[in-house]
Amino acid sequence: xxxxxxxxxxxxxxxxxxxxxxxxxxxxxxxxxxxxxxxxxxxxxxxxxxxxxxxxxxxxxxxxxxxxxxxxxxxxxxxxxxxxxxxxxxxxxxxxxxxxxxxxxxxxxxxxxxxxxxxxxxxxxxxxxxxxxxxxxxxxxxxxxxxxxxxxxxxxxxxxxxxxxxxxxxxx
Amino acid sequence: xxxxxxxxxxxxxxxxxxxxxxxxxxxxxxxxxxxxxxxxxxxxxxxxxxxxxxxxxxxxxxxxxxxxxxxxxxxxxxxxxxxxxxxx
Numbered sequence: 001x002x003x004x005x006x007x008x009x010x011x012x013x014x015x016x017x018x019x020x021x022x023x024x025x026x027x028x029x030x031x032x033x034x035x036x037x038x039x040x041x042x043x044x045x046x047x048x049x050x051x052x053x054x055x056x057x058x059x060x061x062x063x064x065x066x067x068x069x070x071x072x073x074x075x076x077x078x079x080x081x082x083x084x085x086x087x088x089x090x091x092x093x094x095x096x097x098x099x100x101x102x103x104x105x106x107x108x109x110x111x112x113x114x115x116x117x118x119x120x121x122x123x124x125x126x127x128x129x130x131x132x133x134x135x136x137x138x139x140x141x142x143x144x145x146x147x148x149x150x151x152x153x154x155x156x157x158x159x160x161x162x163x164x165x166x167x168x169x170x171x172x
Numbered sequence: 173x174x175x176x177x178x179x180x181x182x183x184x185x186x187x188x189x190x191x192x193x194x195x196x197x198x199x200x201x202x203x204x205x206x207x208x209x210x211x212x213x214x215x216x217x218x219x220x221x222x223x224x225x226x227x228x229x230x231x232x233x234x235x236x237x238x239x240x241x242x243x244x245x246x247x248x249x250x251x252x253x254x255x256x257x258x259x260x
Contacts, residue, residue: 031217048224049233099224106220106236113236 012138019115026111032104034078042071043080043097043105051084051096080104179258183249186229191245194222211244230256 024037032040045060046052058068072095075081080101086092097105120128192199195213214222223234226248232255242248252258 099221102224103217103220106224107217109236110216110220 022115023108023111027108031107035080035104039071039075039078039080040104040108042068042075043101044108046081046095046097046101046105048097048102048105051082051094054093054095057095075101177253177258180249180253183230183252183256183258184245187226187245187248187252190222190225190229193225194218212242212248226252232256 020037023040027033027035027037027040035043042057042061045057054065054068054072058065061068072081072083076083080098082096082098084094084096086094120131123131188202189199191213192202195202195218212219219239223239226232227234230252232252234251234255238251238255242251
């Protein structure tokens, strides 16, 4: 059914773009207008509680520690992040949120929760369960696609598998 | 405040002090009739300022899900008591 695929494809791209756009506009109009979306996501990755290492946070964000260092420099200057060397292992740098950083992080979580709440509020329990199951399946599938491209070696492996598949078909 | 434990009375007093700090007024300016049944006089930013202060004071984590159930100061007292192991 090509029409279904077209509708699904358009909706997926639109949802992604509009969620980011809405988030960005709400940020600009709100208390934390000096933060970009990427910076807000960095604060969310650090989280409002225990200090985290640079390495683990970069891993969660899917960026290099070098890129994260630049972002953290900016967030420290803006007063949202505290950077400290580990007291036991001086090689480890730990980052945590200032009070303002915690506030921004929690307000952003609230934005996402309110969005989800409004999407679900018109539905009864059975429909909600069904919607959440379908969304979760889409989420899992896309997550799996992302994992295939997590590092170059995997991309090469995928390419090899595709090539092998073609060869095997040719042989058959 | 009859019939509540000493711990809960202490939590209630702390909450009134933090409430005053969040609203940037002195504790004396918090109306006398504010009690366990009073609603929370916050906008969402003030609510999170208050929650973060409360988390730091009691070394607890208050999730958004837990906040959804909060209707008045009495609910917060109960929540903090439960999370900090001072329920009783």
